[in-house]
Amino acid sequence: MGIAVGMSGSGGLPETAAVLVVRRAVREWVAARGGRAPVVVGLSGGADSLALVAGAVAEAGPVTAVVVDHRLQDGSDAVARRAVAQALGLGCVDGLVLPVEVGRAGGVEAAARVARYAALESVRDGRPVLLGHTLDDQAETVLLGLARGSGGRSIQGMTAWKTPWGRPLLGVRRAQTVRMCADLGLTVWDDPHNSDPGYTRVRVRNEVLPLLEDVLGGGVAEALARTAGQLREDGAVLDMYAAELLRAARSERPEAQQSAAAPSGTGDTCPSTLSIEILATAPPALRRRAVRAWLTEQGISGLMNAHLQAIDELVRNWRGQGGVAVAGGGRAHRLVVAREHGTLTVRAQSRLDAT
Known part of the structure; x- marks a missing residue:
C-alpha cells in the first residue's frame, strides 16, 4: 500500500534555458497525446525525474508523483519522502511512496525494474505514467542493444509512448535536467548504483560513451538516438506487413x-x-x-x-x-x-x- 504524503501547490517556473528545453519537450509530448490530462510521474529523486515533475506540472494536467522505494539501500525511505516533498512543492496534486519487495530473478537490476513497473501500474488508475528517460539513456540503450546483436528491434531504443508508459524527455540531454534542478534549487539524489561499475550500463555511461564522443568528435549520443528513431519508423512499416503475412499464414x-x-x-x-x-x-x-x-x-x-x-x-x-x-x-x-x-x-x- 502506498504512503500518502499530502498535497501542495506552486507558482510558475523561472524561464532559464534548461527549464524552457524541458517544458517544450513535455508540451510537445502532451500535445501529441491529445492535450492536457492527469498524469502520474515515476519519481526517483534524481535530476531527470525531478525535472520531469516540474515540466509536467507546468505543461500537463494534474500530476501525481509516485516514488517506488525498492528498499535496497539504507535510508531509502527518507530519500523517497524527500523526493515527494519536493514534488509537492513543485505543484503536484498528490504524492505517494510505494515500498516494494525486489526479487532476484534475472539479477537485482532486472528484478527492481519489474517491481517498479508493477507498482506504478497498480496506482495509475487509467492515467499515463511518465518516466524520466533522457536522450543519454536512449543512447545507452541503443549501444547495449547493439552489443547483444539481436537485430534491428533491439536497437530501436525506447519509444516516447507505449501504453501506459510515456517518455517526454527522450530528446533532452541529462545535463539539461541537472541544470534545471540547479536553477530551481532542488536537492537531487545521486543513486550510488548509478556509479557502480558492476553494472554494464554504468560502464557504458561513464566509460564507453565518453570514449566514443572523444574519438568520433562528439555528437555520438544524438546520432544513436536519431538512429533509434529511424529504426522505429522502419520497424512500424515492417510490423504492418508482418501482420498481413501472419493473417495469410493462418488462413x-x-x-x-x-x-x-x-x-x-x-x-x-x-x-x-x-x-x-x-x-x-x-x-x-x-x-x-x-x-x-x-x-x-x-x-x-x-x-x-x-x-x-x-x-x-x-x-x-x-x-x-x-x-x-x-x-x-x-x-x-x-x-x-x-x-x-x-x-x-x-x-x-x-x-x-x-x-
Missing part, C-alpha cells in the same frame, strides 16, 4: 491440418498453427517478425535471435531436425516450436522426453 492452412491442430490435452499442439508454404515464400525479415508476433500472442516472450534463427531453419532449411524450445511451460513441461504436416505449431513437451 492458408489446409482443413486437415487445422483439425489436426486442435488441442486434446497436455503435450498436444497449440490451436494456432502457421502454413510453412506461406512463410517460406516471404522475405526473412517479415517471416521472423510474423513468427515473433505469433508466439507473443501465445504468451511466449523473451525470444532471442537464436530462437528465431532456429525456427527459420524449420521453415526454409528443414532436414528433419527437431523442434525449438522457446519457453518453460512449468516444471514438468517446456514449450517447443515444431514443424508438423506442413505447419509450424507449438507443443508442450515433457522435460523427461527432452532428456
Whole structure:
C-alpha cells in the first residue's frame, strides 16, 4: 500500500534555458497525446525525474508523483519522502511512496525494474505514467542493444509512448535536467548504483560513451538516438506487413491440418498453427517478425535471435531436425516450436522426453 504524503501547490517556473528545453519537450509530448490530462510521474529523486515533475506540472494536467522505494539501500525511505516533498512543492496534486519487495530473478537490476513497473501500474488508475528517460539513456540503450546483436528491434531504443508508459524527455540531454534542478534549487539524489561499475550500463555511461564522443568528435549520443528513431519508423512499416503475412499464414492452412491442430490435452499442439508454404515464400525479415508476433500472442516472450534463427531453419532449411524450445511451460513441461504436416505449431513437451 502506498504512503500518502499530502498535497501542495506552486507558482510558475523561472524561464532559464534548461527549464524552457524541458517544458517544450513535455508540451510537445502532451500535445501529441491529445492535450492536457492527469498524469502520474515515476519519481526517483534524481535530476531527470525531478525535472520531469516540474515540466509536467507546468505543461500537463494534474500530476501525481509516485516514488517506488525498492528498499535496497539504507535510508531509502527518507530519500523517497524527500523526493515527494519536493514534488509537492513543485505543484503536484498528490504524492505517494510505494515500498516494494525486489526479487532476484534475472539479477537485482532486472528484478527492481519489474517491481517498479508493477507498482506504478497498480496506482495509475487509467492515467499515463511518465518516466524520466533522457536522450543519454536512449543512447545507452541503443549501444547495449547493439552489443547483444539481436537485430534491428533491439536497437530501436525506447519509444516516447507505449501504453501506459510515456517518455517526454527522450530528446533532452541529462545535463539539461541537472541544470534545471540547479536553477530551481532542488536537492537531487545521486543513486550510488548509478556509479557502480558492476553494472554494464554504468560502464557504458561513464566509460564507453565518453570514449566514443572523444574519438568520433562528439555528437555520438544524438546520432544513436536519431538512429533509434529511424529504426522505429522502419520497424512500424515492417510490423504492418508482418501482420498481413501472419493473417495469410493462418488462413492458408489446409482443413486437415487445422483439425489436426486442435488441442486434446497436455503435450498436444497449440490451436494456432502457421502454413510453412506461406512463410517460406516471404522475405526473412517479415517471416521472423510474423513468427515473433505469433508466439507473443501465445504468451511466449523473451525470444532471442537464436530462437528465431532456429525456427527459420524449420521453415526454409528443414532436414528433419527437431523442434525449438522457446519457453518453460512449468516444471514438468517446456514449450517447443515444431514443424508438423506442413505447419509450424507449438507443443508442450515433457522435460523427461527432452532428456
